[in-house]
Amino acid sequence: MIRSSDYTATIAKKMFVVFSGTAASALVARFLGPEMRAEYAFIQNSAAILVVVLNFGLSNYYQSLRRQQGPGACAGFVAVSIKMAALLMLAALLLTGVLNPVHHMILIVACCSLLRLQFQAVSLVENIQGASIATMLGSLAEVLAMVLVWFWAPHAVGWVVCAFISKEFVNTALSLRAIVRGPDQVSTGSLFSIKSLVSQKSFPVVRSAMMRSIPLFFLIVSTTTLYKVDVLIQSELNVNARDIGIYVVGVLVAEYLWIFSDIFKDVQTSRTARGEDARGVASAHRMALFLTIIIYILFLCFGKFAINLVFGSSFSESYEISLLMLIANIFMIPSKVIGSYLISIYNVKKYVSIMVFSLILNVILNFIFIPHWGVYGSLMANILSYSVAGIGVILIFYVHTNIDFRDILLVKRRDVSAVFARFYRNDRGDV
Template sequence: MLTKLKSLQKHSGFMRYFKNTSWLLGEKILRMVVGLFVGIWVARYLGPEQFGLFSYAQSFVGLFAAIATLGLDGIVIRELVKDESRRDELIGTAFWLKLMGAFAVLLILAIAVNFTSNDHATNIIVFIVAGATVFQAFNVVDFYFQSKVLSKYIVYANVISLFFSSVVKIALILNEAPLVAFAWVVLFDSFVLALGYIYFYIRNRHCERSEAIQQTTVIASKAKQSILSLTFNKSIAVGLLKDSWPLILSGIVVSIYMKIDQVMIMQMLDTNAVGQYAAAVRISEAWYFIPMVVASSLFPAIINAKKQSEELYYTRLQRLYDLMVWMAIAIALPMTFLSDWIVNLLYGGQYHEAGSVLMIHIWAGVFVFLGVASGKWFVSENLQILAFWRTFSGMAMNVILNFILIPKYGVNGAAVATLISYSVAGFLFDYFNAKTRKVFFMKLDTINLRRLL
């Protein structure tokens, strides 16, 4: 084992990807800890009603945010890896497409708010939050660094943004700022992050040019390049959109799936109910980074096993499912019994309804963990279209159940709707297709204690 570890340390390719993954993992953990701490402080300060209104505004914008991304992320990274010589045109074209997508979101929101019961103050907060999508166009720089396996620069930018965001939020709390100030912080976060992306992109490009000059001893006569020199190429834009339209559709479905519950609670109940629900969900979903990190780390070994034999491939996949389920149960069990105490400790007595929501919602994590792991399998088996339909089925189930359960059971009904819809998408859907039925029984087998013993 020690010999193998030493050989891996000497393997430049492995260490490059290991360091890149470590940077991303470290940033996610830091963001979770700091974000949860500051987020809870903000929730305590605002109280259920104002926090509910703030959460509703973010969820309402989130319903349409996928339009701004245009599903370009993975497509652009793929093209950058294939042909780096087209870098400036690819990044420039993606930037302008995303910027157009952001303004499309603002236009759609201007129409959509007319079909809600929002008052003028609520709509102002919605549009301030939505303004952040404009600056998110600058995350095309992230594509460049991902293609170069240099995610540390993106981590730098994110940590800087997180620091300033946290300081500003704490200052607002200490100075007893109004709710609208916290909406402006969302916009400020995106602006600072965009500045960070621009800085590290220009800095890295300058270093690349310096290295090229040292290696070739030739001084280029080109004008100094910057983020502003990135150009739009119509043919590249058409090609990117042809490849990304299924991902745009998937992104919209996922956005509705993840955000619709708080929007429906607002329309059917009130802001206080949204605040109670959002407080519980913040704790429940804080764990969702774990399956993403574990699946990303272990799935390459599962893919390699397929080259050796199908039996080894599915044996390792079964172990991944086992690990996912029992990690989720290990989180859900104590949270179930301690939910009221945890909510009271973190949020105070004003969020008295959040404990029962957390007790139900935390069990959705079992199916989220399974869904993330099986999602990798869908990609491995080239079954992306089925992956879309399973997400769509979960979204449809969530909307239908929210309509039925929220009027009868309030925020607890929304939590039950989430739990059932996640179980449909992450587990039951696989039974109804011959190509995925084997995976359904593998997931079912994870709770076979006799097999594990």
């Protein structure tokens, strides 16, 4: 069952993230320009890949752990996250002066993002409305930090990295607050004092996670790398920095438009961890596809004007990048919505195989296409590899559930009516 409050909180979060994220991205783009924007993208993408390696699938494992062990799984998982972050930050401090500045920034960003990722995964299950507030205020913190940077800092990538870290810090702190105030944690009287967290036995959680999360580890590494590797390959192949900067903004805009499908993905993550059935997942997938296509049509009409207005004329070519990237992103919606269901029921082996194959295909196609077509070669590689991933996930879901393809792909009038009705009612029902 899906509560209207869950959808309302998630929609509010996504709308706020789109607007605040666009504001922050516009400030970053105008502050750095296309060339330095490419350097910042290299740091962000490298850190994102490092995070999923260091995380070793733990954040995704929590859904399955919570479903098996109930509310009692929370405290041990939070303790593990805190201890991991402390060790990694200590390593970053010890390596000060050893690594070059760019690599050191990558490591520090990865440490901050890792703790945020793990806390966010827990809060999304334990307190979805609190998780939404944490995300919104974190995004607001980045905007405010970028405003300060804009007026008082010299033009350098390091200052933008500091603004990003401020977002991660606020999101992490408020995610922990949401976890502590989660209804199941309050009702069971769980204690989250510093003393109780330090005394929590972390080894059983880590051992269990390591034994079961290897498939999840390969899944999240392959998925995140699939999204981020194109910019790294472009840098490796010495694509012009200005072209990379324009490409990064175009991809970023497409991601913000694609984020509306996360409304359904985030709710399903919370609900499947608590026992939501497959038909609810199919309905959420239909609506995610429908909503993304509507957003695509609107962007096709007004996107070029919007990009010039927000990012400036130096990024006007990002419009074409966004249009093509949105085509690729539509194919990845099944991995978002249906993928959360497959993770929750721990049916991931075929899912992992599809994503690893898509990543390998993406890397190969990038190396083939980029020398001929530059950043547009990356777009072609993304469209082809993402389509393989999306179609593969749908086939896995169909085989597992035997739900008709029309019920997975084609939106129904009652879907639209049911979702809109939930914005005005607090009752329960199927979506």
